[in-house]
Amino acid sequence: MxxxxxxxxxxxxxxxxxxxxxxxxxxxxxxxxxxxGGQCYDIKKDNYYESQYGPHIFHTMYKDVWDYVNLFTTIKPYNHKVKTLYNKQLLDWPINTNTMKHFFGYDKTDNELINIINLEKKREEDDGKKIGNNFEDNALLMCGRTLYEALIKPYTKKMWDIEPNKLSSELCKRIPIKFDNNSSFFNDIYQGLPEKGYTNMIQNMxxxxxxxxxxxxxxxxxxxxxxxxxxxxxxxxxxxxxxxxxLPYRKILFVEASKNAYGSTVLNVPEEKFSMIRYTDYANMYGAGISKGIYEIPQTSDYNTVPLYPxxxxxxxxxxxxxxxxxxxxxxxxxxxxxxxxxxxxxxxxxxxxxxxxxxxxxxx
Structure with a gap:
């Protein structure tokens, strides 16, 4: 055969x-x-690996998948943390209680924050929002309007160039809301980076x-x-x-930055006044100091670069x-x-x- x-x-x-x-x-x-390598293709830069199509952090809840990947590479431990830029301040992302306190008061307890969010969610329910209708309804019923309007809506509009109420509700599964101060991006048991990069891992496969x-x-x-x-x-x-x-794909223009202006490994940039949507410092990610990093700028589906996001x-x-x-x-x-x-x-x-x-x-x- x-x-x-x-x-x-x-x-x-x-x-x-x-x-x-x-x-x-x-x-x-x-x-x-x-x-x-496909979309995981990366290249060696000094003592770290730079992904050519956006940051890739391997994470999973499934031991069989984790064991399979480890047949072809050594995964080095890495706890992925992301910040989001809001009014010149760096906030935790995904949204956690540290993020919430920026909007609702640093003196608030976790229970008080939960009550505030629940009240906002109740208003959206009373206004007719329903889980499964679309991305916007799901997000509003997940975190309330304050956090949605400040952080989630502008990022989503910039990323897809489409009103969030037109997008699939399934997309919301990629945005966890944490009612604790855990600043880790992923909750998966297994996560890390291949010591010699993804290209090497796929070559071994x-x-x-x-x-x-x-x-x-x-x-x-x-x-x-x-x-x-x-x-x-x-x-x-x-x-x-x-x-x-x-079928259209959202494409991304990758541009080398002049410097790491914020000291963050990965920085989301939801505000409309900036064309970029994300910044990644791959050297910092691999524990190799701080480099210039890469900006990501969303492009229309007819832009002359590789298709990345359905x-x-x-x-x-x-x-x-x-x-x-x-x-x-x-x-x-x-x-x-x-x-x-x-x-x-x-x-x-x-x-x-x-x-x-x-x-x-x-x-x-």
Whole structure:
């Protein structure tokens, strides 16, 4: 059985590894760039690694996924902390009781803060807001209007260039609200950074797998590749496999900063007067001092850079599902963040890739 995998990113590497280690299938990976890594691609800078498409911190609640990643790299402990810039002050992000006290009073106890938030949430309920309606309703019923208007709404509008009440309520799952002073970004049991970067980790996953670079598989030539393969597994942009259907992606312009002006490892910038939405100091992240860092500036879907974020619209998600079903009829499976048009974390991508591989292997026995 000969299987072609499009894309040498995280999802493609996991599937290629799992299928090839059975020694029953010939697996070949086609990568349109000249490097592996996909959106996790990073480069070595002195004694740290700089991600080329935004910060990636590996975190998961699942021990099997954690153990799997550790087969290919050593994960160094890292407790991710983020600040958000508000009126020239750095506040904890995600919102915790330290953040709340900035708005409601530093003399407030945790119980008093909870009561304030609950009162604001009750007003939104009385005003007809409902969980599941849209992103804005969910956010207002999660933290109340004060925090939403100050921090969440402006960041969301800047990130997506769309009114939050038009976005999927599912997006709210990425914004935890903490009623304690824990300033850690993630609550997951397992988290850290690969000591030698993500590119090295993915290279290790692909050890022994044939990878051909600078090969783009698209609508115009996919049937040619289908002739020499029993299956095609697409982990790249699903748009590439269609002639007249296209889903939009939010894109980001990455610009080197002149200096780390705030001393924060990662800084969210929700205020509209700034074009950037996030700043990351990768040297600081790896414990290698302070560097200039990278600014991220959101761009429209037609901007000439790589697609990064699927838009959180149910309409687009339903359209992507139909596109995937169409591809399956031609024995083409589309999976991963770009392949399934889902805003997935790394551990989710790995878990789905492992599950997909197991099911495919079982079906081919």
């Amino acid at each position: 000969r299987i072609c995998i499009i894309g040498a990113g995280l999802t493609g590497a996991v599937i290629a590894r799992e299928l090839s280690k059975t020694n029953k299938h010939e697996v070949i990976v086609y990568e349109e760039r000249n490097v592996v 692909l050890e022994g797998v044939k990878v051909e670079f600078n090969v783009q598989v698209n609508y115009g030539n996919v049937m040619y590749f289908m002739k020499s393969n029993d299956f095609i597994i697409n982990t790249g942009n699903i748009n590439n496999l269609f002639e007249d259907i296209e 838009y959180p619209f149910k309409e687009y998600e339903d359209k992507a599902m139909k596109m995937k079903k169409t591809l399956v009829k031609s024995k083409i499976y589309s999976i991963g963040r770009l392949g399934s048009y889902k805003y997935l974390n790394m551990d989710q991508s790995i878990g789905l890739a492992l599950d997909f591989s197991k099911e495919l292997i079982k079906s081919l026995i």
